[in-house]
Amino acid sequence: MPDNNKQTYEDKFEVIDNEIRKRYYKWHLHALAWLDFDDVSQIIRAHIYNKWDQWDQSRPIEPWVNKIISNQLKNILRNNYSNFARPCVSCKHNQSKEQAAGQVSNLCSLTSSGLQSDECPDYAKWYKTRKQAYDIKIPVSLETNDFDRHTSPEDHYKIDKAVNHMHLKMRQYLNDRHYIIYKMLFIDYIDEELVAKVLGYKSNEKGRKAGYKQIKNLKNFYKKIAKRICLETDIFFE
Template structure:
């Protein structure tokens, strides 16, 4: 050891000595657990799972560094993992889809339904598991009469990228500009109309509203046709 190096003599506390502080930090983060629809798991259960996990990882704690950040990182990660494992893996794909709109709306299909191949696949393979996890109405108790499959993982990011690439080859130049503005850049119809140079002679009307409406209708029809033919890879 060189003269400039100092031996770290910090005494590492035991898990038992730190349990009071750990419990305090776990309690502070109760608000991060928002999956209250799980009637069989409350925050007391979550807290116990986190305590056990911290205990199992205690040998990794570096006593030369503050305990708080290390503990809080584990708490946050465990809460995220529990929410993902008990809800996110089985929730419908619409929750992460750019075309989704409030009140179960959809830019492409008007409503979130089985016309969409992603929704249809979720309904076939994961909806039963979702309804088992979340205490909602179970239509005809489908989980009791049909097998539940978990092997299909839909990569929504990849699907969206593939869809955009496919539509770029199928849409006319002006249709693509509208598609890109509305569904990729998430601009408003008014912003897209302005970029396209559309105008309107009608009073109290957004410039280009008719052109955008007609182009949007054509685009959605082409997207539906493309998805119906299963021309986009979503795995």
């Protein structure tokens, strides 16, 4: 039988909420616009609720709750920032830990340039494996030129233009019959079953659509040609 004397999460909600709010000024990750302390509080409350049966109710709740809060704050910080942050943040060569007004924010005593860069093996590894994830997590300031420095015209592709280039190239590589079929499938987007009927394809397999194998083989053929074109030409910038 359930113990009716046991206290529920709702019974201790005010105590829990008070302990969480005490940590408000310890949350310093304000760079994430989509995750503020209210969101963090909700995550912690949900975690405490899910772990409620682990509280030994013969003991005060505050130490148990505070241990969970501390662990969750560390986990949230790790998952949303530390895993993606530059290694420079905790590096002994970082000269910008206590940044003064107007000071460059990426100074380094290790590199010859005096700046945090891929001269450092740790930075180079981070740039290669985690930089993109970091950029997604942390918004770029509108007051800096970081976006301009880290992008170039080559980063932006006109997909429609590239598709048209591919169609033109396919016309050069295919004979008339193969191009007509290609056009029906990939330009006019005609249903495969209808294309098979137009071409007079049939199927001897029970439950298979007419021309199933022939259409599949043709698509694989076109795929190989397209790969060859991509290797030989740059369809994005022709």
